[in-house]
Amino acid sequence: MLLKDMKIFKTISNELRQFYSLSRHFLTRLFYNDLLKFENQQREQQIVLLVIFSVSIGYISQTILSPYLWSKMFNLSVSDLWLQETLILSLNMALIGVITISNWDKIFLDRMDYINLISLPVRARVLFVAKFFSLLIFIVIISTILNIFSTLIFIFYPGNLPNFNPFFGGLAHYLSNLLGSLFVFFAVAFIQSLLMILFKREIFKKVSAFFQFTLLLGFLSVFVWFPMVYKSLPSLKDNASNFMDYYPPLWFTGIYNHMICKTDPILERNCMIGLIAVFLLVALYLTAVPISLRRYLKNYAVNQKRIKYISLFKYLKHIFQQLFLKHPVQYAIFMFYIKTLKRSKEHKLKLILYLAFPISFFISRFIHIYIKEGESFFWSVNFYFVSIPIGLYFFLIVGLRLIVIYPIMLEANWIFKISELIQIKNYIKGFKKGLIFSSVLPLAIITYPLYHYFWGMKLAIYHTLYCLFIALLLLEVCFINFRKLPFASEYVPGKLKLKYFWPYLVLGFFGYFFSLSKLGVYLLNNPHYYVFFFSIAFIMYLGLRFYENYKIKELHLIYEEEPESVMLTLGLD
């Protein structure tokens, strides 16, 4: 009996040791996200980023709660705090959403975990519990850091309100935000587990990537459209709108309100919804973890089916290549650019970060105007509607200019070095064709139907061509003197000197955006002037191309960045 007890004790003690090591391992991995390459992620950078977020939330809290310092003057009471709490909760939950999305592949045990851990003498229960525990700790740490300043503000600013206990006030704020964070995290995990159950492995990969980027866009868009919702919240609550039940941050505002005053029946109901939602999502996560394991074991060592090319697609591809990419080097670089942009999560996520704000801004403005003014607003030519592609092209091209300099796998670029058999002109041409066919044209194809619907074919074609010309000119300007291969050359951080040049970039954007949007409106109202515009734009484009061809004197592509001169003078070599 004693021997048996000893054995059980030893097993438990061994499992606890394994649990501790695994939890630490999983937790550390969570702090290295998919957004950046491992070697680019320094702990100091992460701390700085989290502190910036935390201070920002604290600052916003301070701004929106400042009237509570003079609560009598503004006739404020404890029951009014829900509005400010909802704002902070929305921002906090959106940030947690972004952080969760950047850890998308680590929510469940991933391929690396299985490869490395499944051969070790670790019980599945230890693995799962350690994973779950590490996720909980991760959320607690992140949520605590994000809310540390705002909690202090929520303790002291409403401190002089009657019937307000500062300790409970702070605790309520902290807990409601923590639960909100857990909700977002496990809601994302739930979506992923649903996809895992619904789709086969090969399709899952693609669908999962689509959801990852869509959700990221969704979370980032909160920062753009929330101010509009914030203004309307009091009236929505007074009218007992359904929105109050369906907007998740309000569920956790319910928990906050329940802890500080329990006065509002709508928020009391939301409090229950919030608690049930968190409980349900955690339970669903725990159910989905074994499914992920089963899925891995089932698919392990199973070869994927060979992709069958549809002959029509193959034929069209051949025609396209014959028309635009006859030179093999151009074709090679074009395909490398397209495939890398399509498959590299890091580069796609970076591009999404550049595009999220303008896309959310234009969509939210579109919806706002549509609701306020009605459909008729868009039938006429107006600045807002005309400017959409002009603004988007700017962010798209500048975003692409910034992401192509990050290499996907620097150690593999020897193949380009060893196969560089001709001068660089064709490499750059192939790359620019990649930019045009994968990014510039698709945006025109997306926006054209919108204009066609509201303005008819003639004006829609004019405006789409107008925007295309602008995009081509912008592309030539942004990539002037570009002598690297996309995703294949070395990148030295700080080379772009964005911290010094951002005011010029901002000024440049506003100058570009307003002048060309106004010109767009003018041309749409006076279509006979298009001929002048297209002629001038065409001459400018040819001029830029001629200048570029004239300037290409280098024999070789640039694979290694020249270090900054200040680095050369250190004399360390």
Place this chain on the structure above:
Amino acid sequence: MNKILEIRKITKKYNNIPVVNSISFVAKPYEILGYLGPNGAGKTTTIKMLSGLLEPNSGQILFNGSDIDQNIFEYKKRIGYIPEQAELYSHLSGKEYLQLVGRLRLIPEKILNKKIDYLMEQLGLSIDMHLPISNYSKGMRQKILIVASLIHNPDILLLDEPLSGLDTSTMLIFKDILRQFSKQGKIIIYSSHILEVVEKICDRVIIIDKGVILADNSVTQLKDLMQLPSLESIFKRLIHYENLQQIAENIISAIKSKND
């Protein structure tokens, strides 16, 4: 006319320390030149300089009498290179990677695709050719490298541990390919640790250590000159590896003591 690759006193330094120190030799057609040496001897650095990936600090590399720097593009068109480590773009599939290489090497599209399909089928990769390289085993990656280095029918083959990770049948096929290429008059420089393979397939051997050439002769002549029975014993003598057995015993005793 037979073309030769001549290396004249090339030196490569890292942090002022010479890794390759004034090495000179000639690689001729119709022979497979074995390039041997222990870890850190400078083999990979030499091969990288010959492939144009690294520039020597001093010395010259001449192909057919003229410096390769004078017309590097023409030189690169003629070389096939297999690096020591199979660093391939893992987000591309095997076929996509070979298409990239073939297009960069200016092979017409139709010929390229036919070649890739045929070569992959011959090497048993046709089922996996649409999978990302990240899913490939070491041997499969090595096969991709082999195809990538041969697809343009090069005149000079620079091979750095080309057999690592390959299965026995592919190894035999590859050795046969090398012999046939050699008969066709191609220049082959074969850098390796595996002495048995070098002894079997190479007509001539260069042994280097600490960036300096210690021996340059055919295996038979080296055996006769040093009066030793095998390439392994020659290698041990030149690199001063006589106490290998003692090192092995030391390692075993260290492992044992940790466990007890």
